[in-house]
Amino acid sequence: MRLNSHDEWSPLKEIIVGSAENYLSHERDISFDLFHFDNLRFRSDWAYPRLTRARxxxxxxxxxxxxxxxxxxxxxxxxxxxxxxxxxxxxxxxxIPLPPDAAPISGLGWQAAPTPALNIRDNTLIIGDEIIETSPAIRSRYLETRLLAPIFTTYFNDGAKWTTMPRPILTDNSFDLSYTRDAQTTLGGPTEPIDEPQPSPYDVGFEMMLDGAQCLRLGRDIVVNIAHENHRLACDWLERHLDNRYRIHRVYRMADNHIDSMILALRPGVFLARHEGIRDLLPEPLQTWKMIVPPTPSPDRFPSYDDGDLLLTSPYIDLNVLSVDPDTVLVNEDCPDLMRTLESEGFTVVPVRHRHRRLFGGGFHCFTLDTVRDNQLEDYLE
Known part of the structure; x- marks a missing residue:
């Protein structure tokens, strides 16, 4: 079928599901720690990682x-x-699965072990009949979309547009640290401070970086989370590239980057949200939409880990659900309160197992990239 996906809820026909083969380590560097900043920030008994520096x-x-x-x-x-x-x-x-003996990848002044194409929502944005490979923010994920290239090629051969945002160099000084600096001032600082950027002969200043999971696709309207200058630059590019064919709505610092465990659209007029206060962060036309807010996640629904296990998500990761159609939602089977909440709102819930969501930084929405939904471009804010 031809590439066609305008929103998060229309009847799903085709999808890419990521691969977790040979996901055996995290490459800790400034790009990784900045990306996961919100969830590496605090110590507590269960809500955030108990973390010690490796070196x-x-x-x-x-x-x-x-x-x-x-x-x-x-x-x-x-x-x-x-x-x-x-x-x-x-x-x-x-x-393509990542082989067990994958060679390191490198850029100008850095080297990293590659990551398998698991959280494939991040580095690609599907808008209608166009594949947009977004600008990666983590060095180890720089070539991740190459593992999707055979699929993208098939859609391209069937008529899809295929675009790549400008690729950043990703020196230390490519990153705007203002979000982390402000958080350290106002929220007491992270468990592990972000290392000071080191100069590089390849420095060009702040560069554009944006993940597809920072974007809510609502037909003709796209909501984009902006936490710092890297995001703003990339959003500027996206807005110019789309050339008034879509309305871009910027929200500011809803999270450090991704918002699909903060808010997701389940159908026109209905959001699943972490808390009611998210309404005030949305553009005014969307503040009238209904907010379904489930109970706070219970600690006993998560595995226990050791101090040496690096936790990459908040306990709210299970809000990262996947809609199969406007009435059917895939939900982690370990979340009975969330399932009951959605069922009470008239949704059919399909329970699916996902045990270690906090260790690998993603849920069902993160692990997937919907390429064909039975829909057309609609204006839901008219």
Whole structure:
């Protein structure tokens, strides 16, 4: 089928489900720590990571090992997600798996072990009949979309547009640290401070960086979260590229980057939201939409981890659901309160297993990229 996806809820026909094969470590460097800043920030008994530095006094990258059992169970759960979607009549595409012996990737002045194409919502934005590869913010994910290239090529051959945003160099000084600096001032500082940027002969100043998961697609309207200058530059590019074919609505610092565990649209006029206060951050035309706010996540619904296990998401990650149609939602089976809340609002809930969502930084919306939905471009704010 031809590429066609304008929103987050219309009947789903085709989707890409990411791959978790050989996801055995995190590459810790300034780009990684900045990206996950909100969820590396505080210590507590369960809500945020209990974290110690692997190496003191260095700004070099280092690999943070993931226990093999967790990686294998993640792989099982992602394969189960693909099976569930196939059983619902959705055509499922898969990326090239990352080989176990993948060579390091490198840019101008940096090197990193590559990451498998798991959270594929991040580095690609589908708008109608166009694939837009966005500007990556994490060095280890710089070539991640190459693992999706065969799928994108098929859609391109069938008539889709295929665009790539300008690629950043990703030196230390490419990153705007204002969000982290403001948070340290007003919120007491992170568990681990962000290392000071080191100069590079390749510095060009702040560069554009934006993830697809910072964007809510609502037909002709697209909401984009802006936390700092890197996002603003990329949003400027997106707005000029779309050339008034879509309305871009900027929201500011709803999160450090992604907003799909803060708010998701389940159908026209209905949001699933972390808390009611998110309404005030939205553009005025969307403040009239209904907010479904589930109960606060319970600690006993999450696995217990050791101090050496790096947690990358807040407990609200399970709001990262995936809509199959305006009435059907895939939800983590470990979230009975969320399931009951959605069922009370008239949704059909499909429970799916996902155990280690806090270790790998994603939920069902993150793990997928819907490429074909049965819809057309609509204006929901008229």
């Amino acid at each position: 003191e006094g260095t700004t070099a990258s280092h690999s943070w090992e993931i226990k093999r059992r967790y990686a294998e169970e993640l792989h099982e759960d992602v394969e189960g997600l693909a099976t569930v979607l196939t059983g619902l009549g959705v055509t499922v595409h898969r990326p």
